[in-house]
Amino acid sequence: MELKQPATVTLAEVAEAAGVGESTVSRVLRNHGSFSGKTRERVMAAVERLGYVPNRIAGTLASTGSRLVAFVIPSLSNIVFPDVLRGASAVLEENRYQAVFSVTDYDPGKEEALAAAMLAWRPAAVMLAGYEHTDGSVKMLRASGCRIVELLDLDGDALDIAVGFSNRAAGRESAAFLLKRGYRRIGYVGHDLNRDTRAGKRFSSFCETLETGGAPLVAREILAGASSVENGRLGLERLLARARGLDAVYFSNDDMALGGYFHCLAEGIAIPSKLAIFGYNGLDIGRAMPQPLSTIRTPRVATGQIAAQLVVANAPPQAVDLGFELIEGATA
Amino acid sequence: MELKQPATVTLAEVAEAAGVGESTVSRVLRNHGSFSGKTRERVMAAVERLGYVPNRIAGTLASTGSRLVAFVIPSLSNIVFPDVLRGASAVLEENRYQAVFSVTDYDPGKEEALAAAMLAWRPAAVMLAGYEHTDGSVKMLRASGCRIVELLDLDGDALDIAVGFSNRAAGRESAAFLLKRGYRRIGYVGHDLNRDTRAGKRFSSFCETLETGGAPLVAREILAGASSVENGRLGLERLLARARGLDAVYFSNDDMALGGYFHCLAEGIAIPSKLAIFGYNGLDIGRAMPQPLSTIRTPRVATGQIAAQLVVANAPPQAVDLGFELIEGATA
DNA sequence: ATGAAAGCGCTAACAG
DNA sequence: CTGTTAGCGCTTTCAT
Numbered sequence: 267m268e269l270k271q272p273a274t275v276t277l278a279e280v281a282e283a284a285g286v287g288e289s290t291v292s293r294v295l296r297n298h299g300s301f302s303g304k305t306r307e308r309v310m311a312a313v314e315r316l317g318y319v320p321n322r323i324a325g326t327l328a329s330t331g332s333r334l335v336a337f338v339i340p341s342l343s344n345i346v347f348p349d350v351l352r353g354a355s356a357v358l359e360e361n362r363y364q365a366v367f368s369v370t371d372y373d374p375g376k377e378e379a380l381a382a383a384m385l386a387w388r389p390a391a392v393m394l395a396g397y398e399h400t401d402g403s404v405k406m407l408r409a410s411g412c413r414i415v416e417l418l419d420l421d422g423d424a425l426d427i428a429v430g431f432s433n434r435a436a437g438r439e440s441a442a443f444l445l446k447r448g449y450r451r452i453g454y455v456g457h458d459l460n461r462d463t464r465a466g467k468r469f470s471s472f473c474e475t476l477e478t479g480g481a482p483l484v485a486r487e488i489l490a491g492a493s494s495v496e497n498g499r500l501g502l503e504r505l506l507a508r509a510r511g512l513d514a515v516y517f518s519n520d521d522m523a524l525g526g527y528f529h530c531l532a533e534g535i536a537i538p539s540k541l542a543i544f545g546y547n548g549l550d551i552g553r554a555m556p557q558p559l560s561t562i563r564t565p566r567v568a569t570g571q572i573a574a575q576l577v578v579a580n581a582p583p584q585a586v587d588l589g590f591e592l593i594e595g596a597t598a
Numbered sequence: 599m600e601l602k603q604p605a606t607v608t609l610a611e612v613a614e615a616a617g618v619g620e621s622t623v624s625r626v627l628r629n630h631g632s633f634s635g636k637t638r639e640r641v642m643a644a645v646e647r648l649g650y651v652p653n654r655i656a657g658t659l660a661s662t663g664s665r666l667v668a669f670v671i672p673s674l675s676n677i678v679f680p681d682v683l684r685g686a687s688a689v690l691e692e693n694r695y696q697a698v699f700s701v702t703d704y705d706p707g708k709e710e711a712l713a714a715a716m717l718a719w720r721p722a723a724v725m726l727a728g729y730e731h732t733d734g735s736v737k738m739l740r741a742s743g744c745r746i747v748e749l750l751d752l753d754g755d756a757l758d759i760a761v762g763f764s765n766r767a768a769g770r771e772s773a774a775f776l777l778k779r780g781y782r783r784i785g786y787v788g789h790d791l792n793r794d795t796r797a798g799k800r801f802s803s804f805c806e807t808l809e810t811g812g813a814p815l816v817a818r819e820i821l822a823g824a825s826s827v828e829n830g831r832l833g834l835e836r837l838l839a840r841a842r843g844l845d846a847v848y849f850s851n852d853d854m855a856l857g858g859y860f861h862c863l864a865e866g867i868a869i870p871s872k873l874a875i876f877g878y879n880g881l882d883i884g885r886a887m888p889q890p891l892s893t894i895r896t897p898r899v900a901t902g903q904i905a906a907q908l909v910v911a912n913a914p915p916q917a918v919d920l921g922f923e924l925i926e927g928a929t930a
Numbered sequence: 931a932t933g934a935a936a937g938c939g940c941t942a943a944c945a946g
Numbered sequence: 947c948t949g950t951t952a953g954c955g956c957t958t959t960c961a962t
Contacts, residue, residue: 274743276939287949292941300947317741322718323659324939327954332655334698342684345677352674355701359712364719366666366698369687380691386654387696409649411606495886525886531863532888554827554857556864608955619933624957631958632931656955659938 275318284312295320326388335577336384336392337367338377340462343492344519345549346566347395350417353570354393361578363390372461378403385410391577397422398463413580415573418566419464420587428585429573436562437468439592440516440544441475443560447598449514449542452476454486455501455526456518457493465493465518468546472516485509493518498525506541514542514598520549520561527555527597542598552595560595607650616644627652658720667909668716668724669699670709672794675824676851677881678898679727682749685902686725693910695722704793710735717742723909729754730795745912747905750898751796752919760917761905768894769800771924772848772876773807775892779930781846781874784808786818787833787858788850789825797825797850800878804848817841825850830857838873846874846930852881852893859887859929874930884927892927 277295281288286305293299294309301309312318326332335358339347355365366387370377378400384392385406391413399407407414407425414426421434444452454473459466473483487505489497498517502525505515517523523545527537535541537557545552548563565588572586609627613620618637625631626641633641644650658664667690671679687697698719702709710732716724717738723745731739739746739757746758753766776784786805791798805815819837821829830849834857837847849855855877859869867873869889877884880895897920904918 274939278939288939289941289943289950290948293948296941302947305947317738319714319717319738319742321659321720321939323655323664323720324954325941327653327655327659327956328939328941329954330941342680342687345680348674348677348680351699352701355674355699359700359715362715364698364715365700366696367683367687368691368697369684382651383694383696385651388653388655406649406651410651495883499886521883524883528886528888551827551853551856554831554860556860606955610955620956621934621958622932625932628957634931637931653955656938657957659940660955660957661938662957 275316277318277320280309280312280316280318283316284308331390332388333361333363334387334389335363335365335574336381336387336389337365338370338380338384338392338394339367340370340372340395341492342369343494345521346418346547346564349566350570350573353567353572354574355570357571357574357578361574363574363578372458374398374400374403378406382406385412388412391415393417393573395419396464397424397428413577415577417569417573418564419467420585421467424583424585426583427573427576427581429569429576429588430586431564431588431590433464433467434471436546436564436590437471438475440468440546440562441472441479443592443594444514444516444542444544444598445476445479445481447514447542449598450481451484451511451513452481453484453505453509453512453515454517455498455505455515455522456486456488457497457522458490459488459518462493462518469518484512493522495521495525495528498522499529500525502526502529512541514538514544516544518546520545520547520552520559523559523561523597524551524555527559537597544598548591548593552593555597557596558593560598561593563591563593565590607648609650609652612641612644612648612650615648616640663722664720665693665695666719666721667695667697667906668713668719668721669697670702670712670716670724670726671699672702672704672727673824674701675826677853678750678879678896681898682902682905685899686906687902689903689906689910693906695906695910704790706730706732706735710738714738717744720744723747725749725905727751728796729756729760745909747909749901749905750896751799752917753799756915756917758915759905759908759913761901761908761920762918763896763920763922765796765799766803768878768896768922769803770807772800772878772894773804773811775924775926776846776848776874776876776930777808777811777813779846779874781930782813783816783843783845784813785816785837785841785844785847786849787830787837787847787854788818788820789829789854790822791820791850794825794850801850816844825854827853827857827860830854831861832857834858834861844873846870846876848876850878852877852879852884852891855891855893855929856883856887859891869929876930880923880925884925887929889928890925892930893925895923895925897922
């Protein structure tokens with residue numbers, strides 16, 4: 267049935283086989299412009315028979331804009347980014363856009379290099395995390411003419427489109443919640459803040475709010491590696507060994523908080539009576555814990571969706587605040 | 599300093615500015631062919647001055663092969679796939695390849711449609727999960743002439759390259775381990791097996807091994823949704839409500855197992871004396887639990903790395919077995 | 931060592 | 947409604 271094709275059927279061959287001109291085939295395939303039903307059938311039959319797969323490389327070059335959307339993300343380990351990609355990819359697929367990605371490891375220099383490589387594909391948009399980019403990146407992105415979307419942060423000036431929420435507000439509300447609950451000796455366990463600037467913003471506004479509330483941060487433990495359950499457990503262990511009498515700990519992320527929770531379980535530290543725990547992200551896992559995790563739920567998937575929708579619609583420059591939700595939980 | 603560029607500097611303009619021919623610029627930029635040091639400097643200066651970013655769409659069209667690698671993955675929620683992407687993307691970036699992806703939601707029909715869309719970009723390779731593809735997908739992929747890599751499964755015949763491990767062996771070893779430990783009344787909690795065929799393979803060989811061992815599966819609870827901590831908790835709750843006297847439960851994944859663990863914690867069921875728990879994947883989280891999770895650690899990141907390396911090297915067709923590691927843990 | 935010219939496969943006017 | 951004709955921006959012979 268299926269003959270071995272010469273590996274690459276072109277539009278010209280389809281046109282020839284269907285007995286029509288190339289542009290007609292092009293019109294039919296893109297369902298754009300006008301053509302008769304009969305022509306359409308002939309073309310589709312030829313496409314089918316020859317097993318023709320359009321070459322979008324050629325198509326993109328010939329037309330103006332590409333349907334590539336480039337994601338330059340810090341990490342794939344931090345669940346935040348797969349979630350954003352998930353939201354975006356669903357929308358992009360519906361609109362026949364293709365997602366391209368690369369991973370910076372939270373390194374701005376690498377971000378610049380990868381953004382440059384991405385730009386070479388002339389994408390319709392480049393999606394980046396947050397506002398902290400090198401001057402070189404900014405200049406290059408601005409000059410590229412493609413849409414720029416900054417994700418998951420709203421504390422800064424957007425280059426073009428921004429979608430997310432305020433990390434500063436999240437830090438503030440977390441602190442306010444703990445104060446309201448009556449905790450006064452509060453500590454912090456986090457991962458590398460210089461790299462994850464959004465976590466850094468949460469932390470600094472968290473601290474400010476505590477000070478304003480008259481209960482400044484008692485102690486902190488910053489771990490070198492990435493956010494992880496193991497680091498959370500280790501971090502809390504170290505923090506408690508150093509700082510006595512803490513009544514609550516704020517974690518940079520839910521996975522860190524879960525690690526802290528495990529530490530308490532293992533050590534028999536009663537939660538929240540002896541020690542309260544507060545996280546960030548609102549992962550599903552927090553809901554399934556014996557005591558639901560007190561945390562802030564962030565709209566990660568929605569961030570991706572909205573960002574993709576704005577790009578597809580070629581919306582004007584804007585900053586979209588998706589907000590977040592504080593979940594009281596049972597650990598604080 | 600930076601003048602507003604006409605949005606799109608071309609190689610021809612660089613050539614003009616440098617006072618050389620287009621092909622010379624092309625040679626210098628790709629560092630291929632011969633040219634004098636002086637020429638090189640002139641070209642690079644022009645590139646710098648004009649802020650030229652090569653157009654890889656045009657480059658790819660003009661040359662033969664593209665440096666795009668397409669991933670058609672079932673999900674981004676299941677951590678397995680971000681892990682694979684992570685391993686692959688590091689290798690691809692080093693070799694100046696670009697990763698493109700789309701998500702099938704475990705739907706073979708959607709896989710076919712997305713694979714077709716991917717092929718339109720004429721990628722160097724298409725990476726897919728496992729062996730279960732529609733006839734249409736297989737025919738199309740075969741005809742495409744690009745490399746095909748099937749990931750995370752080795753129980754079947756590879757189309758071209760396969761990288762992963764045997765899910766059947768994993769199921770078998772899990773069962774053998776539980777039997778060796780003396781468990782005889784064993785249950786199973788899993789997510790949708792028709793969609794996740796790899797989980798299905800583990801489950802069926804798990805059951806076979808139990809039967810051979812004279813302790814056939816006592817009960818199972820299959821949840822409709824995706825693998826998640828909440829489903830694991832719910833699943834175990836339901837299973838225990840129906841089946842009395844179980845002494846061990848095998849979960850389709852570590853997150854499901856963690857949910858089961860949480861259920862036991864909440865209900866005061868002693869682990870492993872009253873009930874043993876066994877997972878699959880070897881997530882970091884399992885190591886941080888108060889009792890390390892008994893599970894099988896799979897080489898997810900390595901799968902991505904090796905797959906990418908084989909593609910970059912244009913290696914001959916082959917199946918690479920990366921194996922897996924049984925972690926005894928403390929929950930079984 | 932370097933330039934000229936011919937495409938790569940398609941889209942986009944422009945005529946008919 | 948449909949065919950012809952130029953390119954899109956680059957790589958690649960092939961001369962020079």
